[in-house]
Amino acid sequence: MKVVPLQKKEKVLGKVYGKRRYDLPLNNNENTRFLVILIALMSFLATLGLSGFFTLGAMAERWTSGLKNNLTLEIPAETKEGRLLSAEEMTSLTQAAVSILSSYPAVESHTVMSREDIQKLVEPWLGEGTLSAAAFPLPGLISVKTKPGTERKSLEALTEKIHSAVAGARLDTHESWLRDVLRFTGALQFAATLLLATIALTTIIAVAGAVNARLSVHRADVELLHLMGATDRYISRQFQRHALLLGLAGSAAGVAAGSLGLLAIGWMTGEMDVNLLPQHRLSLPQIISTATTPLIIALLAVMAARQTVLQALAKMP
Amino acid sequence: MKVVPLQKKEKVLGKVYGKRRYDLPLNNNENTRFLVILIALMSFLATLGLSGFFTLGAMAERWTSGLKNNLTLEIPAETKEGRLLSAEEMTSLTQAAVSILSSYPAVESHTVMSREDIQKLVEPWLGEGTLSAAAFPLPGLISVKTKPGTERKSLEALTEKIHSAVAGARLDTHESWLRDVLRFTGALQFAATLLLATIALTTIIAVAGAVNARLSVHRADVELLHLMGATDRYISRQFQRHALLLGLAGSAAGVAAGSLGLLAIGWMTGEMDVNLLPQHRLSLPQIISTATTPLIIALLAVMAARQTVLQALAKMP
Amino acid sequence: MIRFEHVGLRYGIGPEVLSDINFTLAPGSFHFLTGPSGAGKTSLMNLMYLGRLPTRGLVTMFGQNINKMKREDMVAIRQRIGVVFQDFRLLNHMSTFDNVALPLRIVGKPEKEIQSNVSELLEWVGLGEHMNVLPNTMSGGQQQRIAIARAVVTRPRLLLADEPTGNLDDEIGERLLSLFEQLNRMGTTLVIATHNQMLMDKFPHPRLILSKGILTIEESKFNLRKKLEGLF
């Protein structure tokens, strides 16, 4: 990573933020470099962490959205005793189930699956065209879509209703699969959150630490300025400007590097089947939060600096 | 996080490492605290990152181990023209395929799947007992296990051989699914590696930065000791001891916190189905690398300190 | 200008360094401050430039009671005081010129005025050739002269100099004392802490003598001699 040439940037930003040079040797110290790199590394991690967080959210959403409000109602092709049902019997049972579904308020829509639909469903497991020709009995499958926010209780009531009308019918809510996926992505998101929190903490501590170090190194000089009649604002402004520049330079570099890292990861996973990763990887909140990271970090830095300096000055009469 | 009381620890470790107190005010500076916290945070992240890396590796291993050397050979139940094959025809085709497989060197074992096996395969999609009763024709499925390290070329040759003997046979290598899973976990592992590298870099930079800062703050004092006739070893030893204590204290705290974090994540995912996460979450390499993290970080710190100090001293006559 | 009434000072929980100091300095006066090492000269100066507040007693500066003053008003007072610190306190990262220019920049003087004023003053103290040099590459005496230049560049109403000639040979020492005299004639009140008996003897200024926390004022022997001469 290239270290941002601070001195030069300062000239530019100095014009914007206040034209005077430093009375304290804040800018030409070796430490500055380390702090900038540190902030850059943290911003880099923050970018990755943020992206990971959002991607995991989208993944969970995608994996479960297909299942969440979808049920499958299955009408077996044989009785409990093993007798095959005739086509007419199947049709009447299906009709009964459909009429219950149609009148049930929590059901948004339902579709009786055709032979072809079922064929598609088992294709990955049994191979193409397996069932197409033979006229053998298949279970009746009805795909059911419930209204968003439907409660488990309501589903249980539905199950009972159908059971009493259609013996042996099964309502598959995909629950165990859903639970697993949500737990898994939830754990990953928790890790990402931990990462982000750690990064924020590290940044604040690094900046506060650096300002504190500067201040203790230059305490005598700060006191001298104070004794010469410099106002508190005059002195703290110098530290604030310093912190602003460090924060901006470091975090901009870090976020840039982080975005490159994301591109690399994206490229690695880019040709993957869309089954696993969501397609829209840059959501609006993600873009906004990534773009504002440097600003937030710079702001944190400035506030830490201001607070530290004013506190120290307040101790002098 | 509680900051480790350095002064006290120093008394203990001072006895081990060398009994004299510091000639330079390395221990009672405010910065020390910040550096310890920083190292702790980095070790915390390193613990999580390491664990993530290993877990992902185990996950990929587990997800793919079942598929990697397994093929499925499918013999369709009907001809291209749609004519159903008789049971005899199926048997002879199966026999032909089996004899090829038996003589092929890359094939370790093969099993002709029974009706019940196939039933189990489609169960999650079509429901229990769907196919059990009806005596309708099913495709012939042969599960094939190849020797580890079998090349793609050899598989292609096998495919051709079977094609020529059994018209319409299909050899499913599960490749697309495998590729997806490996890409996905590979991308995550890449992210974890990035994280670990960033952490290592951050730690080195933070320590080198801190030692540099100390040194520039105390340059006059170091020069004074030098002029009084102190040897280079005498001076650098003080910085090394300081770095060792900081590194150990910080990273021990960080790894402890990281382990707690892992426990929390483990607890969150603990009740999950074993399908997604591997069961043996603490592998030996993981335990070793986690336990040695503090030592490595402390060593890094000591070396950074030593190098920095001796370099500065070499400039004085 | 300066008025101390029953002023006492102690550092932390230590003994009283100054106890019951009473004196008044008229505007435009010139005093030496002397006394044995450790008597409290620097401490007394510290009170005068508002570096510390007394632990007891009343300090009046420029007619205002320090104890009741607001923080902002102290800034204004400090800007009217020039100080030569015993240990110089130069900023080692900026040039001699910038060090001397600093008090002017703090009060926001135009850069043009600063350029000419500072250059002229540095020539005068014999550092014209060292303007762009960092203080820590200068000799002890040169640094002391920078410190003096920085203290007088604002033409302060009050000038406090702590041992300003400790590192200077007698010739330069006298030269700088004459600069102080000149400032005094233009209205600056001066207090100069020194151990240098010879120096004090050359100037007809009264002495504040500090000993065991108590201050006494003594007319200069120079003056006494003149008075005696007038008598006979």
Added chain:
Amino acid sequence: MIRFEHVGLRYGIGPEVLSDINFTLAPGSFHFLTGPSGAGKTSLMNLMYLGRLPTRGLVTMFGQNINKMKREDMVAIRQRIGVVFQDFRLLNHMSTFDNVALPLRIVGKPEKEIQSNVSELLEWVGLGEHMNVLPNTMSGGQQQRIAIARAVVTRPRLLLADEPTGNLDDEIGERLLSLFEQLNRMGTTLVIATHNQMLMDKFPHPRLILSKGILTIEESKFNLRKKLEGLF
């Protein structure tokens, strides 16, 4: 003991501060080093305590050629030299006692010996009550006395003191000079840089006079007077 032959020194790309310095100091000798401010007294001392290497010429210390010396041997030589720096250079984070004890600790003296030696010396320079105090809470003169105590505590073979009385009143100044004389009588070679004419006049030691980068040696007027007295 010390021998300079055609020694020159320049800082960075600046002008030569010292040019063609030639002198020899015999073991056990006592010299004052004087000259105007900025003449190079501190720089010359810097060469003598191996703080810098000359840019040209030959320096021989304790019979060894500095230019050809190994790093380890320099350490041994430095341990035999005591230095009073013009700006004291005390360690502000440790007590007066520890500051003075430091050179003894560096050479690994037993702690018991250190305790008694340091305490006694501090009593002698009038800082017995300030042993456990940090230097930056002390007056200028007190700090200077700590610096002197630290320089003499090892009974060095060579003692270099740069303006050791700049912050001291005449009484304490003379007291310390007598300490130096005592060391000298016990075999220590001394070089004392000072501007203080009065002080030099009181002691019968030759003077190294530095001016424009050149060193000349002048017998003390004190000695001359004695010689003259002897003549007539």
